[in-house]
Structure formats: C-alpha cells, structure tokens
Amino acid sequence: MRERLYQLESSLLNEISSLYGTEKVVETEAYLMRQKIAYFSMEIGVDARLPTCCGGLGVLAGDTIKGSAEMNFPLVGVSLRHHKGYFEQEIVNYQQKEVLKRSNPFGVLRKRDEKVKVQIEGRNVTIGAEEYIIKNGSGNKVQIYFLDTRLNENEAEDREISETCYWMGKSTTYDEHQRHRFKQEVVLGIGGVRFLEKLGHNIRKYHMNEGHTALAILEIANKNNWDEDKTKKKFSFTTHTLVPAGHEIFPMGMVESILKDSFPLDKVKEYGGQANCLNMTKLAMSLSDYQNGVSKKNAEAAREMFPNKNIDYITNAVHLGTWTSGSFKGLFDRHFPGWEENPEKLIDAMKLPNEEVWKAHLENKIILLDFIEDEYGIDLDRNRLTLGWFRRIAEYKRPTLIFTERERLKLLGSGKIQILMAGKAHPRDGYGKEAIKKIHEESQIINGAIPTVFIENYGMEISPTLIAGVDVLLNTPRPPNEASGTSGMKALSNGVINVSSWDGWIDEEFKTKEGAIGWAFGFQHETDVQNAHGLYNVLEQKVMPTFYNNREKWIEMQKHSISLASYYNTNRMLREYIERAWK
Numbered sequence: 001m002r003e004r005l006y007q008l009e010s011s012l013l014n015e016i017s018s019l020y021g022t023e024k025v026v027e028t029e030a031y032l033m034r035q036k037i038a039y040f041s042m043e044i045g046v047d048a049r050l051p052t053c054c055g056g057l058g059v060l061a062g063d064t065i066k067g068s069a070e071m072n073f074p075l076v077g078v079s080l081r082h083h084k085g086y087f088e089q090e091i092v093n094y095q096q097k098e099v100l101k102r103s104n105p106f107g108v109l110r111k112r113d114e115k116v117k118v119q120i121e122g123r124n125v126t127i128g129a130e131e132y133i134i135k136n137g138s139g140n141k142v143q144i145y146f147l148d149t150r151l152n153e154n155e156a157e158d159r160e161i162s163e164t165c166y167w168m169g170k171s172t173t174y175d176e177h178q179r180h181r182f183k184q185e186v187v188l189g190i191g192g193v194r195f196l197e198k199l200g201h202n203i204r205k206y207h208m209n210e211g212h213t214a215l216a217i218l219e220i221a222n223k224n225n226w227d228e229d230k231t232k233k234k235f236s237f238t239t240h241t242l243v244p245a246g247h248e249i250f251p252m253g254m255v256e257s258i259l260k261d262s263f264p265l266d267k268v269k270e271y272g273g274q275a276n277c278l279n280m281t282k283l284a285m286s287l288s289d290y291q292n293g294v295s296k297k298n299a300e301a302a303r304e305m306f307p308n309k310n311i312d313y314i315t316n317a318v319h320l321g322t323w324t325s326g327s328f329k330g331l332f333d334r335h336f337p338g339w340e341e342n343p344e345k346l347i348d349a350m351k352l353p354n355e356e357v358w359k360a361h362l363e364n365k366i367i368l369l370d371f372i373e374d375e376y377g378i379d380l381d382r383n384r385l386t387l388g389w390f391r392r393i394a395e396y397k398r399p400t401l402i403f404t405e406r407e408r409l410k411l412l413g414s415g416k417i418q419i420l421m422a423g424k425a426h427p428r429d430g431y432g433k434e435a436i437k438k439i440h441e442e443s444q445i446i447n448g449a450i451p452t453v454f455i456e457n458y459g460m461e462i463s464p465t466l467i468a469g470v471d472v473l474l475n476t477p478r479p480p481n482e483a484s485g486t487s488g489m490k491a492l493s494n495g496v497i498n499v500s501s502w503d504g505w506i507d508e509e510f511k512t513k514e515g516a517i518g519w520a521f522g523f524q525h526e527t528d529v530q531n532a533h534g535l536y537n538v539l540e541q542k543v544m545p546t547f548y549n550n551r552e553k554w555i556e557m558q559k560h561s562i563s564l565a566s567y568y569n570t571n572r573m574l575r576e577y578i579e580r581a582w583k
C-alpha cells in the first residue's frame with residue numbers, strides 16, 4: 001500500500017517535501033491513506049475564479065467540500081471541468097446577451113498527469129483532470145478533481161464534452177443536448193470512479209449529489225458482479241428535486257448507443273428503467289443504502305415518488321467563511337473568538353451591541369451602493385430601505401412578482417424603497433428572457449418613485465456583495481417549488497432580513513419565528529396575484545414601519561438572524577451527513 005501510494009502520489013509528495021519538509025510528507029501520507037468519502041457533483045462552485053455550470057446545487061457542493069476540509073473530514077470531490085463555464089450576461093437594449101468565454105483560471109488549478117479511459121459510442125475517450133486543493137488554517141486539505149476530455153488524444157466531439165454546460169454547447173436539437181449530457185455523465189460517473197482508483201484514493205463510500213452522478217454505480221456494480229448489497233453499501237444519494245418532471249431521464253436507445261456493451265444493459269434497465277427510459281434518480285435510489293432530501297418538504301416529495309424508500313432529510317447550509325462579509329467577520333471575531341471553527345457560538349448573537357451590528361451592516365450597504373454608482377452611474381440613497389432580488393431567473397421564482405400591480409407598489413413605496421435585482425435566464429428560456437425585459441421596462445417607468453437597478457452577470461463573484469449589501473433579501477418562489485433557497489441562509493450571518501413566500505427552508509423555520517427574524521407572505525393555495533398582494537401588505541405593514549420607525553426592533557431581528565447562522569452552517573450539516581449518510 002505504502003509503495004503504491006508513493007508511486008501514485010510521488011509528484012505531490014515531492015512538492016510537499018520541498019515546500020514544507022519531510023515531516024509533512026509523513027503526515028500527508030497518513031492522510032492519503034485514510035478512507036475517504038468521494039463526493040460527486042456535476043457542478044462544484046468552490047471558487048469564483050473557476051467557471052462551473054450555474055446555481056444553487058454547485059454552490060452547495062462547494063460549500064460542503066469546504067466544510068469537510070475545515071472539519072478535517074477525509075473527503076475528495078469529483079466534478080467535470082467546464083472550460084467555458086456557463087455564460088457571461090450582458091444587457092443590451094433590455095435584452096440578455098450571452099457571451100461564452102474560455103476560462104483561464106491560471107494558478108487556481110493544477111493539471112494531473114494521470115489519465116483513464118471510458119468507452120463512448122464505441123470510442124476510447126481519454127480523461128484527465130485538473131486538481132483544486134482546499135487548505136484550511138491548520139494545513140488540512142481536500143482535493144477536487146475536475147475531469148477533463150479536452151485533451152489532444154481525443155477527437156473534436158469528445159473534447160467538446162468538458163467545454164461548457166450541455167445546453168450551451170454546439171448541439172442544437174433536444175436529442176443532441178441529451179446525448180451531450182449523457183456523455184458528460186459517463187465521464188463524470190464512470191470516469192470519476194476510475195480516476196480516483198488510478199490515483200490510489202481509498203474510497204469508503206461514493207456520495208452522489210443529484211442523479212447526474214449516478215453512472216458511478218455502473219462501474220462499482222460491475223466490479224461486484226452486480227451484487228446488490230455490496231454495491232448499495234458503497235453509495236449514498238442526495239436528491240434536490242421536488243417535482244417529477246425535474247428528474248433526469250434518457251431514452252434507453254440513446255443509452256445503449258453510447259454505452260454499447262461496456263455495461264450490461266439488462267441490469268441498467270432492472271435498476272434504473274422507467275418505461276423505455278433510464279431514470280437517473282431511480283438508478284441512484286435503487287443502488288444506494290442512504291438517501292436524503294435537502295429540506296423536510298423536499299424529502300416528503302421524494303418519499304411520495306419512492307414510497308418503499310426511507311428517505312431522510314438533511315437541511316442545507318452555507319459555508320460561513322465564504323458568505324460572511326468582512327465587516328461581520330470582524331464583529332464576530334471581537335465578540336465570539338473562534339466562531340469560524342465553532343459557529344454554534346453565534347447562538348449568542350442577541351448579546352451583540354446594536355450600534356456595532358448596524359455599523360457593520362451599513363458598511364456593506366455602502367460598498368454595494370458605491371459599486372452601483374461606479375458601474376451604472378446611479379446614485380442610490382444609503383438611508384433608504386433597499387430590497388434585493390438575486391436569483392436564477394426561472395418562472396417558478398417569479399422575478400416580476402413585485403411589479404404585479406405597479407400602482408400599488410408606487411403608492412406604498414414611492415420615495416421610501418429602492419430595488420436591486422440580478423439573475424441570469426437560461427439561454428433557451430423564453431419566459432426568463434421576457435422577464436428580464438419586463439424588469440427593465442418596469443424600472444424605467446417607476447424609477448422616479450422607486451429607483452430600480454438590474455445588475456448584470458449574477459454569479460459567485462458578485463453574489464456575496466449583493467446579498468450582504470441590502471437591507472432585505474427578497475425571495476418570491478411559487479410554493480412549493482423551492483427545495484431550499486440557500487441565498488436566504490447567506491443573508492443570516494450578514495444581518496440581512498429575509499422576506500420570502502412560504503417555501504423552501506423559510507417554510508420550516510418561519511413557522512415559529514415569522515416576525516422575529518423576517519417576514520413571510522404568499523401561501524400555496526393562493527394565486528400569484530394574491531401572493532403579490534401578500535408581499536405588498538408585508539412591505540407596507542411590517543417591513544417599512546419597522547425599518548423607518550422602530551430601528552431597535554429591526555436590529556433585534558438582524559441579531560436574531562445572525563443567531564440562526566449557528567444552525568444554517570456547513571459544520572452542522574456535515575455532522576449530519578457524517579453521522580447518518582456516511583456512518
């Protein structure tokens with residue numbers, strides 16, 4: 001073992017030796033030998049300099065892996081390189097323009113020399129990887145491998161696999177998109193297992209973050225001659241999907257034409273078959289020994305679809321070190337030393353002095369408003385109640401809900417509120433593009449009364465500044481569509497007040513705390529228009545009077561929010577995964 005390890009990791013160990021001396025080599029060697037959890041995710045949003053695919057799923061994966069590094073928990077991440085990432089959004093004449101750029105995250109990733117092969121459409125496709133290393137304060141580290149087919153030995157169409165998110169690629173028809181996607185999943189799932197093996201990682205269990213990663217099962221099951229129990233023991237699975245249509249399926253004919261005879265099709269059908277398709281969620285559910293949803297409601301929906309499974313739930317969280325602004329980090333350092341290692345300390349946030357909380361918040365608000373003045377030449381008022389809506393522009397998130405009745409909005413908010421918005425629409429989502437246009441048109445009309453600014457290119461570079469800099473983070477999903485909504489958790493440790501429809505994590509948490517941390521509106525049984533009036537009522541009767549006439553109460557609510565960050569952090573979430581999913 002030791003010999004093999006030296007061979008496989010020799011370049012890494014040499015480097016460590018030259019940087020830190022030989023005692024670190026011994027330590028690293030012991031570390032490498034520890035049995036690990038392999039965390040598979042199609043997107044891992046770990047670093048703003050690294051393009052990945054898009055939203056919440058990837059950010060959660062990145063935060064989870066950072067959390068494991070901090071807890072010194074042995075884990076290794078596996079994802080797919082997206083050389084051109086998602087797209088950069090520019091707004092031209094109220095329209096979204098999508099710009100694809102090849103990323104060059106120089107110095108962020110390191111190329112590995114090892115390579116493995118997988119069969120795709122009967123061709124041998126070579127897979128390499130670029131490595132990202134997370135080090136925590138005490139020198140522990142966790143590797144993430146971004147698998148890559150953009151290698152000279154591959155044909156052009158196979159190099160394309162790790163170029164960009166599948167819907168941004170060269171393919172045009174739905175069928176071609178599906179093929180491209182399935183090939184990505186072959187590289188990630190099957191290639192990922194092979195790559196970890198090649199490197200000598202000792203994997204105790206494979207964690208599948210969403211069904212996109214489920215082909216890893218085929219590789220392990222094959223090694224176990226499709227012994228069900230042996231295979232199940234090797235897998236745990238997280239589903240994020242609330243609606244049946246959200247589960248990924250591929251026509252079995254397509255699966256067969258890509259995998260050919262590299263795996264027994266009858267077994268693929270037995271465990272993942274649904275009508276004439278392969279259902280990735282079903283495959284993952286069938287051959288894993290632990291399954292969870294990411295909120296109580298999400299797990300309930302999953303149990304309805306898979307009634308014979310005992311689906312657990314582990315509520316999502318955020319990595320506080322990543323999402324807490326400098327001003328609040330400073331505040332917590334002064335009052336709760338060691339809070340980053342022990343975020344439970346934030347439970348005492350009610351003891352924070354009011355002036356210091358307000359000062360830290362104002363600092364973030366000024367940073368954001370200055371940015372907007374620099375970028376857009378719009379001078380917003382730092383004393384005015386500032387609402388933020390920053391999300392993926394998707395229909396169920398209802399980006400234009402606040403404009404449902406413009407006259408009522410003007411009547412209640414004229415001269416008293418200002419609105420900031422940001423979000424990318426899926427390139428093929430006609431609704432989303434119209435919504436962006438509508439936001440710009442509305443803002444043009446109400447600007448005099450309620451200044452409204454749309455900030456371009458929402459992504460991980462800008463989201464921390466946006467979320468921390470507003471007074472209120474607004475979330476308007478149509479219940480019950482939001483699995484979690486982690487942005488609201490990012491608001492907590494920055495003293496930003498959540499105002500949301502009754503959905504996602506808010507639905508659970510606000511049952512007892514509505515009015516104390518933030519405000520909720522909009523029930524599931526109501527129409528969109530009724531939900532909009534719910535939002536107006538909350539703004540008019542709760543948010544604005546508290547902000548303008550009862551600053552003490554407002555700050556109490558900010559502190560209450562901060563105390564909740566003692567729960568919605570990755571340490572707590574990781575502990576649950578370790579105790580239940582990876583025990």
Ligand SMILES: *Cc1c(COP(=O)(O)O)cnc(C)c1O
Nearest residue numbers: 055056391459460463485486487
């Ligand atoms: C946190 C975050 C998300 C997740 O957003 P939700 O709407 O809360 O699910 C998506 N994109 C970026 C860039 C984020 O930082």
